[in-house]
Amino acid sequence: MTAARTPAASGPSPSRVTELFQKISYLQYPAMLAALAYAMKPAFTGIAGIFDDANYALLYMGIGIGLSSLQDPKRTQNEVSRKVWQDPRKGFLFLCLIAGQAFVMMVAGLVGSYFASDSALNQLSLGLFSLGLGMLGLLKTAIDMYEHHRLDKNATDARHPVQETNA
Numbered sequence: 783m784t785a786a787r788t789p790a791a792s793g794p795s796p797s798r799v800t801e802l803f804q805k806i807s808y809l810q811y812p813a814m815l816a817a818l819a820y821a822m823k824p825a826f827t828g829i830a831g832i833f834d835d836a837n838y839a840l841l842y843m844g845i846g847i848g849l850s851s852l853q854d855p856k857r858t859q860n861e862v863s864r865k866v867w868q869d870p871r872k873g874f875l876f877l878c879l880i881a882g883q884a885f886v887m888m889v890a891g892l893v894g895s896y897f898a899s900d901s902a903l904n905q906l907s908l909g910l911f912s913l914g915l916g917m918l919g920l921l922k923t924a925i926d927m928y929e930h931h932r933l934d935k936n937a938t939d940a941r942h943p944v945q946e947t948n949a
Contacts, residue, residue, distance in 0.1 A: 800854050807853040813846030833902035840909030847916035855926030867931035877928055880921045887914030 820839040824832045853859075866872045891911025898904035929935070 803852040804854045804857075807849055807851075810846040810849040813842050813849060817842035817846060833906050837902075837905045837909035840906070840913045844909070844912035844914070844916035847913070848919045851916075851919035851923040853923060855923050856930050863927075864931065867927050868933045870932055870934050873928040873932060877921070877924055880917060880924055884914050884917035884921055887911070887917060890914075 817839045820835045820842060823835045866876055887910050891907045891909075891914055894907030894910065895904050898907055
């Protein structure tokens with residue numbers, strides 16, 4: 783006879799998976815550095831190929847922002863972030879800003895791609911669309927953070943990451 787499988791034995795625990803995604807989210811920083819490098823490249827090499835560099839900058843920014851959405855929404859990154867998400871009005875305003883930015887970038891990217899007369903503008907529009915998609919992922923994480931840290935819905939105060947690891 784085989785022993786009955788416990789739920790814990792069937793796979794990694796949710797906290798381990800969450801921690802793995804939290805660690806993967808740190809890849810946002812190299813992606814953002816690559817975006818910064820492409821954004822600054824025309825300043826050092828001249829404006830030849832500026833549309834390609836801008837497209838790559840937008841693509842890497844979209845990837846970086848998308849990777850940031852893998853972070854644990856139960857944690858805040860800093861004190862300012864914690865204060866924004868705890869206040870229902872500030873949190874809602876911030877969610878509206880993220881949603882508006884994502885929508886504008888995606889619509890501008892799609893419309894720009896549709897009406898672009900040359901390949902460079904088409905690629906730039908698709909880079910803008912990619913950035914909008916990354917912002918959409920960020921919006922999902924921001925909604926989770928807003929729901930988890932709101933003081934008007936949660937009886938306990940959302941703790942700072944340093945306090946979370948020490949608790």
